[in-house]
Amino acid sequence: MMIKFTLNGQLVEVSSDPSRRLLDVLRQDFSLIGVKEGCGEGECGACSILFNHHVVNSCLLPLGNVMNQDIITIEGFKTTARYQAIEQAYIDAGAVQCGFCTPGMVMATESLLHLNPTPTDAEIRIALSGNLCRCTGYNMIVEAVKLASERGKGLW
Amino acid sequence: MTDITNSIPKLDAKDKLSGQALYVSDIQIDGMIYAKTVRSQIVKGKIINIDIPFLPEGYFTVSRQDVMHKNVVKIIFEDMPYFATDEIHHLNEPIMLVVGPDKSVIQSIVDQIKIEYVTEIGVFDDRDAPVAYSFKKGNPKKVFSKATQVIEMNYQTGLQEQAYIEPQGFVAYEEGEKVTLIGSIQCPYYVKNAIIDALGCEPNQVRVIQAAVGGAFGGKEEYPSLIACQLAVALKKVHKPIKLIFEREEDILSTTKRHPSTIHLKAALNELNDVVGLSADIRIDGGAYIGLSSVVLSRAMIAVSGAYTIENIQVEGKVLRTNTVPNGAFRGFGAPQMIFAIEMFMHHIAKETNQDAFAFRMRHLARQGDKTSTSGVFRDPIILEDLIRVATEKSKYHSKALAYSQTGIHKGIGMSFFLHGCGFTGSGESTHINAKVKLFKTEAGLVKILVAAVDMGQGIRTTLPKIVSSILEIPIERCIFDYPDTDFVPDSGPTVASRTIMIVGGLVARAAKELKETWIENKEQSVIKQYVQPDYIKWNEKKFKGDAYPAYSWGVNVVEVAVDPLTYQTKILNVVSVYDVGKEIDERIILGQADGGIVQGIAYGYLENMVAVDGKIKQKNLTDYIIPTALDVSKMSTYIIDNPYPLGPYGAKGAGELTLIGGAPAVALAIEMAVNKKITKIPVTPEYLMELMHHDD
Numbered sequence: 001m002m003i004k005f006t007l008n009g010q011l012v013e014v015s016s017d018p019s020r021r022l023l024d025v026l027r028q029d030f031s032l033i034g035v036k037e038g039c040g041e042g043e044c045g046a047c048s049i050l051f052n053h054h055v056v057n058s059c060l061l062p063l064g065n066v067m068n069q070d071i072i073t074i075e076g077f078k079t080t081a082r083y084q085a086i087e088q089a090y091i092d093a094g095a096v097q098c099g100f101c102t103p104g105m106v107m108a109t110e111s112l113l114h115l116n117p118t119p120t121d122a123e124i125r126i127a128l129s130g131n132l133c134r135c136t137g138y139n140m141i142v143e144a145v146k147l148a149s150e151r152g153k154g155l156w
Numbered sequence: 157m158t159d160i161t162n163s164i165p166k167l168d169a170k171d172k173l174s175g176q177a178l179y180v181s182d183i184q185i186d187g188m189i190y191a192k193t194v195r196s197q198i199v200k201g202k203i204i205n206i207d208i209p210f211l212p213e214g215y216f217t218v219s220r221q222d223v224m225h226k227n228v229v230k231i232i233f234e235d236m237p238y239f240a241t242d243e244i245h246h247l248n249e250p251i252m253l254v255v256g257p258d259k260s261v262i263q264s265i266v267d268q269i270k271i272e273y274v275t276e277i278g279v280f281d282d283r284d285a286p287v288a289y290s291f292k293k294g295n296p297k298k299v300f301s302k303a304t305q306v307i308e309m310n311y312q313t314g315l316q317e318q319a320y321i322e323p324q325g326f327v328a329y330e331e332g333e334k335v336t337l338i339g340s341i342q343c344p345y346y347v348k349n350a351i352i353d354a355l356g357c358e359p360n361q362v363r364v365i366q367a368a369v370g371g372a373f374g375g376k377e378e379y380p381s382l383i384a385c386q387l388a389v390a391l392k393k394v395h396k397p398i399k400l401i402f403e404r405e406e407d408i409l410s411t412t413k414r415h416p417s418t419i420h421l422k423a424a425l426n427e428l429n430d431v432v433g434l435s436a437d438i439r440i441d442g443g444a445y446i447g448l449s450s451v452v453l454s455r456a457m458i459a460v461s462g463a464y465t466i467e468n469i470q471v472e473g474k475v476l477r478t479n480t481v482p483n484g485a486f487r488g489f490g491a492p493q494m495i496f497a498i499e500m501f502m503h504h505i506a507k508e509t510n511q512d513a514f515a516f517r518m519r520h521l522a523r524q525g526d527k528t529s530t531s532g533v534f535r536d537p538i539i540l541e542d543l544i545r546v547a548t549e550k551s552k553y554h555s556k557a558l559a560y561s562q563t564g565i566h567k568g569i570g571m572s573f574f575l576h577g578c579g580f581t582g583s584g585e586s587t588h589i590n591a592k593v594k595l596f597k598t599e600a601g602l603v604k605i606l607v608a609a610v611d612m613g614q615g616i617r618t619t620l621p622k623i624v625s626s627i628l629e630i631p632i633e634r635c636i637f638d639y640p641d642t643d644f645v646p647d648s649g650p651t652v653a654s655r656t657i658m659i660v661g662g663l664v665a666r667a668a669k670e671l672k673e674t675w676i677e678n679k680e681q682s683v684i685k686q687y688v689q690p691d692y693i694k695w696n697e698k699k700f701k702g703d704a705y706p707a708y709s710w711g712v713n714v715v716e717v718a719v720d721p722l723t724y725q726t727k728i729l730n731v732v733s734v735y736d737v738g739k740e741i742d743e744r745i746i747l748g749q750a751d752g753g754i755v756q757g758i759a760y761g762y763l764e765n766m767v768a769v770d771g772k773i774k775q776k777n778l779t780d781y782i783i784p785t786a787l788d789v790s791k792m793s794t795y796i797i798d799n800p801y802p803l804g805p806y807g808a809k810g811a812g813e814l815t816l817i818g819g820a821p822a823v824a825l826a827i828e829m830a831v832n833k834k835i836t837k838i839p840v841t842p843e844y845l846m847e848l849m850h851h852d853d
Contacts, residue, residue, distance in 0.1 A: 039404040094747065100370025125789075
């Protein structure tokens with residue numbers, strides 16, 4: 001079946017089984033390796049992508065569901081000014097350790113700030129609660145989101 | 157020159173943030189095929205027949221029939237086969253690999269393989285104890301016979317899963333006779349040596365390269381050697397590049413975890429209600445194969461008196477062999493179990509004898525010059541009292557403890573004191589590891605740091621170059637630390653035991669000093685340094701006597717909780733930690749390690765619940781094995797007090813494990829205060845609390 005969707009700003013077509021996981025399509029067919037597989041069951045968030053600018057686990061998303069939708073991965077997002085602000089905030093807050101959850105965290109951060117440019121601490125924690133991190137204990141990531149929000153005024 | 161502690165941006169952060177860092181699952185090689193493991197469906201028994209379906213062209217099975225030399229994983233105890241023999245010892249034991257080009261075809265072959273077993277009854281108690289150690293300090297027999305009072309308690313700790321977010325995996329390929337493995341690993345030379353043993357080949361025929369590692373926490377210390385041996389054998393059969401990545405469920409159900417323990421403690425008190433003697437019986441469940449369990453047991457036994465000095469000690473320790481998945485390395489390595497037990501015990505002794513628990517514990521603190529549990533000497537200054545003072549002030553421990561001790565508040569505050577021996581136990585560094593590091597300066601003046609230490613998130617891709625750049629006074633961009641590749645780096649030992657900064661970093665610093673003194677512009681130069689144990693460190697491995705570690709890091713954790721009186725759910729309200737890690741090589745990196753460590757340690761104490769029933773682990777993914785999310789974490793404050801260790805680089809000691817081991821007793825003591833019942837078991841789940849509350853003691 002031919003599935004058309006927007007991937008990182010480009011219209012793409014994939015002729016494939018619509019039940020395939022979007023995660024596999026992105027990694028295998030498009031070599032978008034910033035989308036990570038941590039659990040394969042929607043629990044860890046390492047495979048987070050933006051689906052119409054909402055953070056979604058791509059391991060739970062069948063290819064068929066993205067027909068005519070807008071998909072952004074870290075590879076597409078990293079060219080934006082918003083990414084620059086988030087990147088610097090993560091570096092300055094010390095929010096990166098092993099890095100395996102990190103692209104997913106960045107997508108969750110973007111999804112939150114897009115909807116709510118000035119989130120409270122509690123709102124940040126809720127927004128990140130679908131993304132597991134085993135290294136940082138989260139607080140430096142929460143701090144990074146706050147920093148990005150403060151510094152990125154007007155970006156969101 | 158600026159203080160080394162001042163934070164700099166992590167050198168690998170941009171690659172990781174933008175998703176460009178290459179983890180093993182991201183690596184593609186032309187013509188690469190895949191592998192999946194066929195595992196035992198029974199807990200114990202014998203294989204009587206394996207029925208393999210017709211294999212399409214290009215598909216193979218690889219099993220013990222294909223082993224070229226030794227079918228055993230080279231760990232401390234060489235008892236674990238990498239392909240199961242006819243005898244099955246635990247559920248999900250690896251029996252064979254199915255390899256081939258298409259993952260779905262591989263899966264259908266795996267599904268069609270029929271294995272017939274004769275099932276036997278498994279062992280899950282203490283009847284099989286292949287490792288038993290004991291040691292004593294002073295004259296425990298005498299003090300117990302003269303004691304005015306003897307107090308006994310029993311403590312239990314559960315399984316804990318490392319839950320690194322990146323599952324285990326390797327990519328393997330051949331170049332002529334040589335096998336190369338790229339993996340998510342902590343110890344490139346452990347993997348290399350295991351493959352040499354498995355294939356019976358020459359060292360130059362095996363190359364091991366580290367990929368970016370998505371977390372490890374000990375889980376990628378010894379276990380990856382097993383997968384690597386399987387893949388090396390497979391390569392010799394199929395001669396094509398192979399990728400094997402575990403799925404989460406497979407990872408949780410078949411890899412090593414933290415050893416559950418039962419620790420029986422007995423204290424002899426004198427007429428002043430001081431502890432003059434301590435007797436301990438420590439049992440850890442090693443699972444079906446011993447692997448590293450004997451070393452985990454040693455560390456637990458040596459930590460017997462925690463941060464206290466007790467003059468007379470008797471310790472018995474056993475590794476139990478049971479028909480469960482083997483347990484192994486996990487951040488803390490036996491210490492978290494023991495520190496939980498001794499911290500609870502000290503508190504319980506005080507309660508039992510109607511003493512103020514804080515004053516009682518303070519009275520027993522270890523001091524510089526005291527004898528360690530193994531009759532060595534605490535040579536270096538101990539600033540534990542300073543740590544405790546800062547922790548109590550910052551957390552308002554005393555006023556809160558007083559307020560929360562009233563009934564009906566359902567809140568508690570708990571404080572743990574602890575130490576962690578840095579580096580390998582005993583003479584491990586000098587007799588087993590003998591670390592070697594190399595600095596290589598190119599003609600252009602780039603300095604390459606050649607060590608086998610792995611950055612798995614703890615930041616050594618930043619801190620090691622930072623040490624070199626600071627000593628050589630050259631920009632950090634000119635200090636190159638690539639992922640280790642055994643074809644180029646000497647064996648500086650495994651990335652374990654909080655040894656990397658202190659031991660490897662110490663050697664790197666010495667090499668950098670020498671390079672600075674001998675620096676010649678526009679000329680290639682190299683400096684090699686090898687570890688030499690300080691001659692005053694003496695250790696008798698058989699008797700557990702002498703200095704078990706070259707140095708100790710110290711810590712205090714304070715945890716504040718609220719316990720819901722209806723659901724018995726615990727909520728963490730605040731965490732204050734104070735550490736002595738010698739000197740921070742990078743403040744932000746240490747604070748990040750501290751946050752991650754304490755969250756794992758607290759969760760070990762109350763949240764992370766993994767249970768094996770008759771050899772079957774009940775939690776098999778991250779949906780039912782719950783690790784903390786951002787919502788489970790409270791405000792955390794960490795304070796570091798400098799206490800430089802003369803032999804560490806800039807005075808640095810170990811830090812990685814220290815930050816985990818005090819979490820469980822601190823949260824358990826806080827919960828104990830909130831519910832006013834004695835806690836003797838972790839994790840303190842709502843179910844356990846409900847049992848306690850409904851049990852009249």
